[in-house]
Amino acid sequence: MFEFLIHVAIMACLYGLLSLSLNLQVGFGGLVNFGQVILFGCGTYGAAIAFSHQLGPVAGIALGIVFAVVVAAAFARLGRNLGADYWGIATLAVAEVLRILANNEAWLTGGAQGISGIPLLFGDMPRPMGPLMTLGLCLVLLLAAWWLCQRLTTSRYGLALKLMREEPQLAASLGYDLAALKTQTLMVAAVLAAASGFVFAHYITFVGPDQLVSSETFLIWAMVIIGGSGNHLGAIVGAILMQFLFAFVPFVKDALGLPSEYVAAMRLTLVGGGLLAFLMWRTQGLIPERIGGKQNG
């Protein structure tokens, strides 16, 4: 049970990173990214491809970040003159194309079987210590990402982002370069997501295209909206909450004696129903965005 809780906590931290990353795009920049999972996938495949070519983990994280930044640049190029709804669909389409590529180009990605046997980060440590060290690393990463996001969004840069979200025409007329703002935001967010993917690959030790289905993106969306979009703490709380709820769905299923497809159905209901309920009755989420300059959380 203890090791299971550590596992859930590690996953919650990794999703927390993804949620912070999406929150930066959606909550602050107003960028409706439906392809978030592929930025994470850049991190996982970066680690996996570096491993399968006998390069070290340092090359893995570098590769992952390069992939992610390239994809982010492509997203930003697409978003330069698209409305939010068109751009959302376009990012979803790009993410699907890349997933189909990963599924079929077996020479590079291992195809549908993916790449397995990626070494654990703290594999040579005795049993309870390895996962604990991973959890520590995840916590450090999460706190660092939080600090970075906090610094970014409480600065003038963050105010420019919010202005772009609320009044894009006004922001453009004040001389802000919206295309550059979007590109920079997406790239920062992509690096966070790739870091999460890198640790995930070295923790689960397996990378495959099934980890990159679009429902993962919607799960991260639910975390951001339920936690409170435009609030970093909210994004992290949303991720931890959803991850722990998800972890206990199988126990509920066993307790009620339901067949196994109910696990998937209950998770879908949690994500979809939770998202919908918050959008309808509490759009600001659990921890609302704080309006104002320096105290902005």
Added chain:
Amino acid sequence: MVQFVVDVLIRAVDLALIAIGLSSVYSLIRFPNVALVQYATTGALLALGLQMAGLPLVVAAIAACALVGIIAVVLNVVVFERLLRAGSAIAMVGSLALSMVFSAIFLVTAGPRPKRFELEINPPLRFLGARLTEHQLISVGISALAIGVFALILFRTDLGRCMRATATNSVLASATGIDTRKVTNTVVFLSGVMAALGGIGLSVKGEMSAQLGLDMLLPVFAAAILGGLGNALGAAVGAVVIAAAETMVTNVNFGPLFGESVLFIPAAYATAASFLLLVVVLLIKPYGLFVSEVKRV
């Protein structure tokens, strides 16, 4: 060549039905309803359920279409009118959440295994050297008829005039005495009926599963966006383009282009082709091929 045209048409009509529904609703309430593809699955599953309850397929299909139309109106009034007050991006995310709840319901009610309609199996007919079954012929005929009827409604009736007036300028339309809310709900009803018909058409020709709707999501959006979201008949053209691209990728021998005798693109790339087409079109013509609206920021 005839076989190619027949294959394209078979694929295009059902895509077109759903895409036209999506586009015409978008023209009135300015947000792309992702849940529309789930209405298609709902229609197919309801028709199957009614057929298993003993109704003839035609009666079951008509009843299912009407039911889905009513569901669409109810959801529009209860969910989307509320979400739209918070903005179109919120409404779009909400429709995504709603479609996840639909997925959960499909999983629990219909189970994860694919199903088929009970149809007698006839040998395929020959038409100018192309093979097609009787069911395909009837289903394509009905879908094409439905598109024709919708076009007639749009361009030849009072309701169609009200729809076009509301789409062009809803404030002015309501000032001239048009009940825009009623017009919107009528169109939502029609879109539900068309989506259900498209879903039934798709599953008559192949298998039906809980994934049917989500698999259609990107092709339908690609068709609607190619035609210019909000332009109902443009969506029909978009559907033909998408269907042609998908069919071409899987059926055309690219060998002679590269100096080899046989070179086929793997079938898995059929969907990727339509998404890529979508992304390329969005890069070049951000608002689709047939634009009828002023560019937004």
